[in-house]
Amino acid sequence: MDIVNHKGVFDHLLMLERAENAGLQKKQQQERLQELAATVEMLCARRDEIQAETSALKTLKDKIGQGLPIEENKIEEFVEHKQSLLTSRHMQLKDLQTAYHLIAGFDFVESKEGKSVCVTFHTAYEGVYLETYNMELDLTRTVQISRHNIPPCIPLEKITKENLQSDFKAFLQNLSLYLNALTARKQQISLIKELVGTVEVLERNQLCSFLALVCKAPLESDEAVLCTLEYADLTRSLPTHVTINSENKALLESPQWKKNQALFMESPVHSALLTMRKMGSIS
Template structure:
């Protein structure tokens, strides 16, 4: 009896479990169908959005092409724009989007080449990079280098002074792979030259008693005739700038025929160090205040 009752209880429990499962599955079926329908609708909406994005992208490409050719092919641009409704809000929006992507591309290029000013040339097949020079916070000359992008990077036009080794810098910096390295090296050479030339100009303006005897176009050498006030003795001062990227000399040489020992004196050795470490127009000002020169 005991075994039979136990078996009956187990069968009853099994039946209850089956019934409970059937109750749980029945209400879930409509919910599952509803969920699948919602997913299908979401996919349909996504498909329509993708179609619209593709169409927008095609129109943007067309507008970008016309904008890039604006300077040289204005008539072609007008014909392409006439294909779209001029009064359409969508058309105006597309133009704004195209202009936005164009500016983004220019900003990206500006960032890649290190912040130099750049504009597109040759219908987008090249760029013109502007390199500004400055000394002591004063902007001086601006130089331009036009670089063809296709089929390979090549300097096509420029107004860089002929004594700046442009081709050597392009080769040493590997222009094809490192445009920014090339531009940085070129900028250092240009700013070094501009700074030395500006110093020479300031020497002539601020130090009338100092006679400039010699200088070259690169301003890599400067020979000045200084006058010692106490004995009215002339001292020939030669500054060599062997590093073309710097505004300070790498060698200072004094020569005094009346007093050959003067350049080796402690006072004039200090003057030599001063000229090595300080821009020449400022160093001469200090030497004059100390009474070493007129």
């Protein structure tokens, strides 16, 4: 009888403990929701404030551009608004500098007393750092590229129009993608020559978006196979289209070479060639 009574007491205590925990959890969730609601309200207010400042700044710039008379206090407001926006932009750059320095994407260095910033883009492939590119951005008015050593084959004008003024972070990320993809494609070609000496790189362009390779089938057949790789997506290092040609039509229709074609689409080109040699597709 005592055991039954004790069991009932324990069950009751356990029920009370669960109820207390559930109440505490619910209270914590409510507090968290209140914190998030306050944060959202603050961000919305700041957004509205920035939009109002930007609108006022645009109106004043239009008047100045048209030569219309402007009250002295409005000129002071114009200067204050512009300084506020520049300060906000500098704070954004400092945040980006800290974040991207940590992940080795790119680094920032302020110059000309904060009127410009120099960005260094680091590119790497398979854990090895390769080319480095630099760009100086003028911040005195709208953000403008003053000088750079970005390869001319990179569509910099297109990337600039898409994001430079509207989303500076996206601009840097997109440009970094293009540069790293170019470096990866170039490095793959170097690795072909280094690791797969029997494959001849017949043709390539500056952007490495087109690559023609001549492979030799195993010695018993000694057939030449032309592999053409096209990279339509310049932010990636894998081809978007692969064509394989040979005078030996039977070889092209074989299951193995159909697998090889898919392999080019799924693996870096030098890795695909090494796998093909291991499988006996090429010498």
